[in-house]
Amino acid sequence: MTDLYQSQRTMRAMRRAALQRGVVAVLDIGTSKIACLILRFDGPDRLLLTEGVGSLAGQSSFRVIGAATTRARGMRIGEIDTMPETERAIRTAVQAAQKMAMVRVDHAIVCMSGGQPRSYGLAGEAEIEADHVTEADVARVLAACDVPDYGDGREVLHAQPVNFALDHRTGMGDPRGQIGNRLACDMHMLTVDTALIQNLLYCIKRCDLELAGLASSAYVSGISSLVEDEQELGAACIDMGGGATGLSIFIKKHMIFADTVRLGGDHVTLDISKGLQIPLSVAERIKTFHGGVVATGMDDRDMIELGGDTGDWDHDRRTVSRAELIGIIRPRMEELLEDVRERLDAAGFDHLPSQQIVLTGGASQMPGLDVLAPKILGQQVRIGRPMRVHGLPQAATGAAFSSAVGLCLFAANPQDEWWDFEIPADRYPTRSLKRAVKWFKDNW
């Protein structure tokens, strides 16, 4: 665990350095596209990293000065498949964004959807030492959480305290300064594959960037797409990406669950490509221009030219009706939404007071999804778009950019995580100097 502390703390320090410098790149590495936004932190509350929500939810402190999107390459289901290709795609995006911003960035905050994230709920409790709760007590209670055996080859991505209970009062956001005897906390921990993070680190390093933060894309798109009352009362954000669909459940402004369905828009494209026997790029184009999930009588007469350049006239002049296209798309979307429903049920989403579901991500732009989704997910479904941030180009305001925008907010206003608190002294290695200092402090 000390290892984890160390690497995450290094990243935290790096992010602080980036904010000090004022420029940081936000990199959303998806299966179908890689988006790079360059943020400049300035203004009076440039280094305002205090708790609580500032004016404009911390948005006033930063501005997007560069944005670039490029087709992702070498990615599969949100994971890096061909590393040199991915590295090139990252370089393309970063260079274009740098060109637009006319600054050089050295720090990147990255989010990814793959790696099979797994959620764990942790609980811990500890007696408090003084009469009121101090930061050290919070650290101790966090350290007292019993970490489950999440297996080899897994890495903790997020470990956020979501609830504190002092004696018999629960539901506290911040217990510091309160008087009591026994502090308990609930923590949400998210683990991903180590291999994913290692590959990512390698790619980022090959691009001469420093990793200043790492987030799950399900989490960050929840930050950007859910409005405040949804985050407070309980809602699920479903980020329908290219290769994977991330889902995150929020309540009381904390993420309590995250998962991934390994299906996405690319699978729809693949289905079209296979079903109509056309290249992937044409399939993607037809999906984007003519796709839908609800067929009407009109769609039978709406013929779509498939095109082609094989030289065979019959092959190149094929047409397909829109109804046929919808017939290919719809089962896949249904399958996807049913998988999501299954995961939500497994997470106990039914028991939340409010069951708002927000669909976002590139695949959520499919026409007719607002009709199909309520049939599977329940009545409280809406299609969400990310909130607006300063300086974001019009082209990057769509639902496909919800995780990039969420990553901006995450960079500006990070949630306190486990490693932001001091490690309790008794967890230090035996021959640590800090432990000696602590012993002296306690005894003199």
Place this chain on the structure above:
Amino acid sequence: MRPIGRFRDPAPSRWSYRLHRLMLTPGFRLFLRAGLPALCVFGLVSGYLADPDRRQMLVDYGTDLRVQIEQRPEFMVKLMAIEGASDEVAEDLREIIPIDFPISSFDLELEQIRVRAEEIDAVANAAVRIKPGGVLTVTVIEREPSVVWRGRDGLELLDAEGHRVASLDRRATRSDLPLLAGDGADAAVPEALELFEVSELIAPRIRGLLRVGARRWDVILDRDQRILLPEDDAVSALQRVIGLDQVQDLLARDLTVVDMRNPDRPTLRMTTDAAESFRETSMSIWEPASR
């Protein structure tokens, strides 16, 4: 219809990516904008100047250019005009300021010319300037001779401050000026002039003033008379003598010396004849009574 050849990779290569990032680095941009040109210029110039022949050529070129400018007709001085000087002084000036015209005005040291002109005794003040048209003008204010001094080196003309103006061959050439004599007389010319001024009434009788022991004046009159004046306040002493002369015709009497060296005790020295006749007269007056 399929495009022939390799699919073009839109991604920048690793090196072009690095180069792009380097070009966005502020320090490197500053270096490119300011440091590199400066370095290039410095390198080129120092490379060019490394050869001593080229350095010499540059120096020669500079000198040549300077000479060319100096030799332009606008800057040439063609003649010298002397204003306010008599012919002899002008002659002297031309002799003492040897300039072979035409000469560039850059080569003329006007201050030096002025100092040299003022070295001439007869010149009280000289102003030197170059007038448009290439004329070097020396404006001279001459000293006015006011006394003739017969010193050890012969006759000399002195101005009112006692500065030498010129030497004189014969006293007769400047008989209008009063005569001084004796060592150190030139140092006391103002006092002498004052004395001449107050002695206007006896002016026809005055032959000259004699400086005695370089500290006091004797007024030499005709008929071998002289008035010995004190060191201090000689003027009032002389005035007293002149007053006596006016009232009692003192100087018309048979005296040789009126001694005013001690103002409290003026003394007369009579001629031998006068003394004898005085003695006889006084004896004839006093003898019967004394006997």
